[in-house]
Amino acid sequence: MSELRLDQVSRWYGNVVAVNGISMTIGPGVTGLLGPNGAGKSTLIHMMGGFLPPSTGTIELDGATIWKNPQIYRHVGLVPERESAYDFLTGRQFVLAMAKLHKLPDPGAAAQRALAMVEMEPAQDREIGKYSKGMKQRVKMASALVHDPPVLLLDEPFNGMDPRQRLQLMDLIRRMAAEGRTVLFSSHILEEVERLATHIEVIVAGRHAASGDFRAIRRLMTDRPHVFLVRSADDRRLAAAIIADGSARSVELSGQGLRVEATDFRRFTWLLPQVARKEGVRLLEVSPADESLESVFSYLVGGAG
Template sequence: MSVLELRDVSRWYGNVVAVNGVTMTVGPGVTGLLGPNGAGKSTLIHMMGGFLAPSNGQVGIDGQRIWKNPSVYRHIGLVPEREAAYDFLSGRQFVRSMAKLHKLSDPDAAAERALGMVEMAAAADRAIGTYSKGMKQRIKMASALVHDPPVLLLDEPFNGMDPRQRLQLMDLIRKMAAEGRTVLFSSHILEEVERLAHHIEVIIAGRHAASGDFRAIRRLMTDRPHMFAIRSSDDRRLAAVLIADDSTRGVELTSTGLQVEAVDFLRFTSLLPQAARTADIRLLEVSPADESLESVFSYLVAS
């Protein structure tokens, strides 16, 4: 099991700061890297993959520095966002060439295994230039897997894939994580990150904005109200009790129940069951209304 570590990492281009003082640790499992366009996600991934030098700080894997350390490249597979394949080669030729660059003992067998993992064996003899965007993404994935690395860095891997291809890749990523690999991927499709990643790292304007489970991150945002959808046996009476307490800022009675805006999360979550019990009101449903990953991300970007 491999662990990536970034310690106070910065990268600048002239007067432009792309990444500024980022410290994070990425371990086994699936980690989602989130951030708006231009936030520095690709720059971070390229530094983790050893393709870009940090201007300051250290990027390492299992205690070893990555930059200018070819011995660690066998442990890392990188799928860049930009096209990184030669259109005149067939998919099989491209993946086999990656196996040869890694000096694998049986490059042909390694290439066939990787092609099979991404379901590209049937199209492997076609020129890459004839592939769709989704097929190009999968052939890049095969090239990153050909040497069986314990760490995978995937920059927007779902771009251009149809729904079936996305599901297949998600299943493959889950399988690799279950095997103990470290998988980090960036994506602008927040629903997929929420479904796939057990951990998120948020980058905004080159800085590390948040880290952890997105629900835990939401809990830490104490300056923001928390929205709850509630159904009970007597919504009107429950609304009167809740609005009278300082832990709430607004209670709206709707056709489907209550929409409650809580400004003191801990106090409210303690108040609600007590108030219901005292008033002899049964709580039928209590669910957070703003804890989707998209909501958390929007809050972080706006803060």
Template sequence: MSTSGLSVLELHEVSRWYGNVVAVNDVTMTIGPGITGLLGPNGAGKSTLLSMMAGLLPPSVGTVTINGQPVRGDVAAYRQIGLVPVQEDLYDYLTGQQFVRLNADLQRVPDPAAATARAIGLVEMAEAKDGRISTYSKGMRQRIKVASALVHDPAILLLDEPFNGMDPIRRRQMMDLLTHLAQQGRTIVFSSHILEEVEQIARQVEVVVAGRHAASGDFAQIRRMMTDRPNQYLVRSSDNRLLATLLLADTSVRGVRLRGDKALEVETDDLGQFGHMLPRAAREHGIRILELTPTDDSLESVFGYLVGA
């Protein structure tokens, strides 16, 4: 498979709303060749962004372009794009091969039979190609959707939560395939709410929270922003008052609050230092740590911090 040229996706001040509900709010980003992870919690607006990138959904305001040309309504642009939607609704009465061939025919691929076989081989579905989609597992459905998106050899591949339902072996194989495709010069965007998925293959990370563009950079930059944020913990010990005094004396601790006599609420600016200091202080003063629980470790709280939510 080969690409006819490098493609750059650009979103400029893009917003999308449904009535009074704002799904995407003033997003600007530039996505070039390689793998870009669109990272954010469920409901962040990732699917809406991908639909606008694919030209399926017009932005309420702003522009989405490929190499400077608007995507929406441009048949030539559509032929450059392969989309793997998150929805599992497929033509269940078709076989996997028929489903992929359908997209090859719609895209007017010169040799649709050969293109179909090649795409199915890439996702390792050759043995199951004659089975009806209704009999496929979730992971198999994901792979046949990827084959359908690849059958016309697109320069841009957009994937919405592509690893859902895949076992670890198939997930690794799909990641290897995407990495190989990116090395050929394709522009690949995949959405995920799982940090580890993005970390393994994404060259660039775009973080989206509540429809807003929260952060942009390589994974190391994004990880550092998340690690450096204030972290909150619930701590129970055999002597909460003494432990509170010890914690407040350490530079890594921003604040401590007693929750009755049963627990402490602790906020720290330096997770690494706090992780070393707490057990040492407890040991030196004969305090037993009964519970240490993060209270804000969800993706929503982590990403919310990045946008000041």
């Protein structure tokens, strides 16, 4: 069983900091690397895979430094988010080439086994350029599995997959973890991480924001202040009633309506219609103003800072 250890890892490009002082340990099982687009997840995964050096800090696999250590590639399988296959090759040719690069004793058998694992045998003799996005994702997965690595690094592996393909890949990842492998996959979609990961690492703006199981992370997100935009037939009267009721931390009146910050999401959404009805004010619109992943994770970063 393999373990990845990151100690104060940073990576910058000129004046742009992509990853900032991240420390974490990734062990056997399925770990979800969760964060909005542009958070630094891909940079982190490429450093874990030995394809990119950290500017500062260290990354080790079972005690061995990853950067400039070719032996690491025998133990790691990487599925990058970007396309990394040659479109003029067939799926079988591509996976076979990966098997030969790893100098496997029987590259043909290894390629067939990997293609079978991702259910790509029926399409293995078609050119990759003619594959759908989901099929390209699966053939990349086969290339990462061809040398039977104990560590799998998957960067947004479900992008472009239809629901059936997503379920198949989720089942495969669970099987890999059940065999004792260390599987890390990145995603910006909460539902994917909730269904698959037993442990979650949250990354925002290059920083490590939170760590734990999904229930702990969800609790952090639910307990944060929620901002709503509210429009009504009488905003001033409704604002006064909300303030008097005490169900919100702050209420601001603007030309677009009310900006209400509630500390208790469920209580506020339950009480607001009652307050409006009691005051005889008709609600025209109630919408969350900060429900993007960026705002959720930014709150976590603030709490972690």
